[in-house]
Amino acid sequence: MSTVRTRFAPSPTGYMHIGGMRTALFNWLWARHNGGQFILRIDDTDQERNVAEALEPIFRAFRWLGLDWDEGPDVGGPHGPYYQSQCGDLYQAAIDRLLADGHAYRDFEPPAETQRQREAAEKEKRTYVNSRQSLELSDSQRSDLVAQGTPHVVRLLVPRDRKVAIDDVVRGHVEWDCALMPDPVLCRSNGTFLYNFATVVDDARLQISHVIRAEEHLTNTAVQALLHEALGNPLPVFAHIPFITAPGSTKKLSKRDLQKLRSSPQLKKLFDRADEVFPKLGLGDSTALSPVMVEYYERLGYLPAGVLNALGRLGWSLDDKTEYFSRAELVAGFTLDRIVKKPAGFDADKLASYQAHWMNQLSLEEKLAGCRPFVDAMVEREGWVVPSEETLPKLIAALGDRLKVFSDVLDYPEFFVLDEKLVRDEKAFRQRVIDTPEAKAILSGFVAACPSEESFDVAACEQWLHQFAEAQGLKLGQIVHAIRLSVTGRPAGVGLAETLALLGRERCLTRLNEALGHVA
RNA sequence: GGCCCCAUCGUCUAGAGGCCUAGGACAUCGGAUUUUCAGUCCGAGAACUGGGGUUCGAAUCCCCAUGGGGUCACCA
Numbered sequence: 264m265s266t267v268r269t270r271f272a273p274s275p276t277g278y279m280h281i282g283g284m285r286t287a288l289f290n291w292l293w294a295r296h297n298g299g300q301f302i303l304r305i306d307d308t309d310q311e312r313n314v315a316e317a318l319e320p321i322f323r324a325f326r327w328l329g330l331d332w333d334e335g336p337d338v339g340g341p342h343g344p345y346y347q348s349q350c351g352d353l354y355q356a357a358i359d360r361l362l363a364d365g366h367a368y369r370d371f372e373p374p375a376e377t378q379r380q381r382e383a384a385e386k387e388k389r390t391y392v393n394s395r396q397s398l399e400l401s402d403s404q405r406s407d408l409v410a411q412g413t414p415h416v417v418r419l420l421v422p423r424d425r426k427v428a429i430d431d432v433v434r435g436h437v438e439w440d441c442a443l444m445p446d447p448v449l450c451r452s453n454g455t456f457l458y459n460f461a462t463v464v465d466d467a468r469l470q471i472s473h474v475i476r477a478e479e480h481l482t483n484t485a486v487q488a489l490l491h492e493a494l495g496n497p498l499p500v501f502a503h504i505p506f507i508t509a510p511g512s513t514k515k516l517s518k519r520d521l522q523k524l525r526s527s528p529q530l531k532k533l534f535d536r537a538d539e540v541f542p543k544l545g546l547g548d549s550t551a552l553s554p555v556m557v558e559y560y561e562r563l564g565y566l567p568a569g570v571l572n573a574l575g576r577l578g579w580s581l582d583d584k585t586e587y588f589s590r591a592e593l594v595a596g597f598t599l600d601r602i603v604k605k606p607a608g609f610d611a612d613k614l615a616s617y618q619a620h621w622m623n624q625l626s627l628e629e630k631l632a633g634c635r636p637f638v639d640a641m642v643e644r645e646g647w648v649v650p651s652e653e654t655l656p657k658l659i660a661a662l663g664d665r666l667k668v669f670s671d672v673l674d675y676p677e678f679f680v681l682d683e684k685l686v687r688d689e690k691a692f693r694q695r696v697i698d699t700p701e702a703k704a705i706l707s708g709f710v711a712a713c714p715s716e717e718s719f720d721v722a723a724c725e726q727w728l729h730q731f732a733e734a735q736g737l738k739l740g741q742i743v744h745a746i747r748l749s750v751t752g753r754p755a756g757v758g759l760a761e762t763l764a765l766l767g768r769e770r771c772l773t774r775l776n777e778a779l780g781h782v783a
Numbered sequence: 784g785g786c787c788c789c790a791u792c793g794u795c796u797a798g799a800g801g802c803c804u805a806g807g808a809c810a811u812c813g814g815a816u817u818u819u820c821a822g823u824c825c826g827a828g829a830a831c832u833g834g835g836g837u838u839c840g841a842a843u844c845c846c847c848a849u850g851g852g853g854u855c856a857c858c859a
Contacts, residue, residue, distance in 0.1 A: 450857085604788080
C-alpha cells in the first residue's frame with residue numbers, strides 16, 4: 264500500500280478553533296499511525312489580512328500540542344508551494360487543461376441573470392441548475408467575446424446524465440444525482456479561483472491519500488470527486504468526521520455565538536474563569552480568548568496531554584473501557600474505522616477529568632515549571648511579593664490533587680501577598696470568627712501557644728494544633744475554621760498545618776492578631 | 784424547501800443477530816475516610832426515538848415515520 268499522506272488546511276483566521284484542532288489531530292494521528300506524512304497547507308486565497316500574523320496562533324497551537332508537520336510552512340517540502348496564494352499558475356494550468364478537454368467551459372452569463380434564475384427556481388420550488396446558455400456559442404463567437412475582454416467565469420461541465428459516488432470511510436457509500444447539480448464555478452471573472460477547485464488541485468498535487476475533514480464538507484465532495492475525475496486524478500480516500508457541537512446543543516460549536524455559549528452552564532465556568540484570570544495576566548478577557556480557541560487552554564495552564572486526550576476521545580474510541588491516552592497511545596491505537604458518526608458535544612467536565620488525570624502524572628518539578636510563570640506574572644502585575652525559594656515547591660506539594668490547572672496557583676494569594684493586603688472572605692470570616700463566641704478565646708490561646716521560631720515547620724505546626732486543641736478540651740474541627748479564616752481569609756485550602764508552616768511564624772502571628780482585632 | 788448525513792444513560796461512548804436482566808467513563812446523588820477543600824474507597828439512579836418487517840432470536844439487518852443536523856455563493 265502506498266504512503267499515507269494527510270493534510271490540514273487552515274485559513275489564516277487569527278486563532279485556532281478547538282473543533283478544527285480535533286480535525287487536525289485526526290489527520291495527524293492517521294499519518295503518524297501509518298508512518299506517513301502530515302502536511303500543513305495554508306488556504307489563504309482571500310489575501311485581505313496580514314497572513315503571517317493571522318497564522319501565528321495556529322502554528323502556536325500545533326506546537327503547543329506537539330503536532331508536527333512534515334511538509335508546509337517553515338519546514339518546506341518537495342511538493343510546495345504550501346500557500347494557496349502562491350499557486351495561481353498551477354490552478355490556471357489546470358483550468359486550461361479542463362477547458363481544452365471540454366470538461367469546463369467559459370460562462371458569459373451576467374451574475375445578475377444567474378441570480379434571477381436561481382430565485383425563479385426557488386420560487387417555483389424547482390431545483391436550480393444553471394442554464395448553460397454559453398454552451399450554445401460558436402467557437403468564433405466565444406473567441407470574440409474573450410478577445411473583447413467580456414467578463415466570464417469558468418465552470419465545470421457536470422455530466423448531468425449520471426451520478427457521482429464516494430465510499431466514505433466513516434459514512435459509507437454516498438451518492439448524488441448529477442442532474443441536480445449546478446455547474447460549479449471554478450474560476451471567478453476576476454481570474455481568481457474557488458476553494459472547491461483549488462483544494463482538488465492541491466490535494467492531487469500534494470498526493471494526499473486521505474482527506475479527513477468535518478462532515479460539513481460532505482456535500483462539497485460531490486463536486487470535488489467530479490473534479491478529480493475530470494483532472495484524471497486518483498480519488499483520495501474520504502473520511503467525513505462529525506463536527507463538534509456546543510455542550511447541550513446539537514449545533515456546530517462556533518465562535519459566532521459566544522453569547523449563547525456563555526450561557527451554557529458547562530461552559531459558563533470556563534468563561535468565568537477566563538474573566539477572572541486573563542485580566543490579571545494582561546491577556547484581555549473571555550472575548551479575546553474564549554473556550555472555543557485552543558489558546559484559551561494553553562494560557563490558562565492546561566496540559567497538552569489533557570486537551571489531546573479530550574480531543575482524541577471526542578468522536579473516537581478504542582474500545583469499551585480505555586479512557587486515558589497519551590499522545591503515543593493515541594497514535595498507536597487510532598484508526599479511521601473507529602470514528603463515531605454522530606456529532607459529539609464538547610464536554611468541559613470530561614476535559615477537566617482528563618486534565619486532572621494528566622496533571623497527577625507530573626513530577627513536582629514539572630508542576631513547578633508550569634506554575635511559576637503564573638506567579639511571576641502576578642508578581643509583575645498584581646503586586647505579589649516575590650516568594651522565597653522554597654515557598655512555591657512547598658505550596659505545590661501541599662496542593663497535591665487540588666492543582667488541576669497551572670493557573671490554579673492564582674487561587675492561593677494568601678501565600679504571596681503582604682499581611683496588610685490579605686483579603687478575607689467576608690461572609691465566611693464573619694461566620695467563623697466574628698459571630699463565633701469562642702473564636703476570641705481560641706485565637707488568643709492559639710497565639711499564646713505558638714511554637715518558637717527555630718522549629719516552625721509542618722510537624723511543629725501539626726503539634727501546635729493538636730496540643731492546643733487537647734489543652735482546650737476541643738476537637739480539631741472546632742478550632743480549625745477560626746484559625747484558617749484568620750490566617751488565609753478563606754474557608755478552604757491546603758492542610759492547616761502546611762498552611763501555617765508555609766506562612767511562617769511571623770506572618771501567622773500577625774494575621775492571627777489582626778483577626779483578633781475584629782472580635783469584641 | 785431540494786439534496787445529503789445522523790439517532791444507545793444528562794454527556795462521551797461499548798455494542799458489527801444470541802455473550803445484553805445493554806458494559807465503561809464523566810457528571811449527579813448517597814455512604815465511608817478526613818481538620819476545611821480537593822482526593823480516595825464503596826454504593827445508587829440513569830439509555831437502545833416510534834412503527835412495521837426479516838429471523839427460532841434484533842440495540843444490532845431492511846422499510847417507513849419522527850426528530851436532529853449539514854449544505855445549497857463568482858465564501859473557505
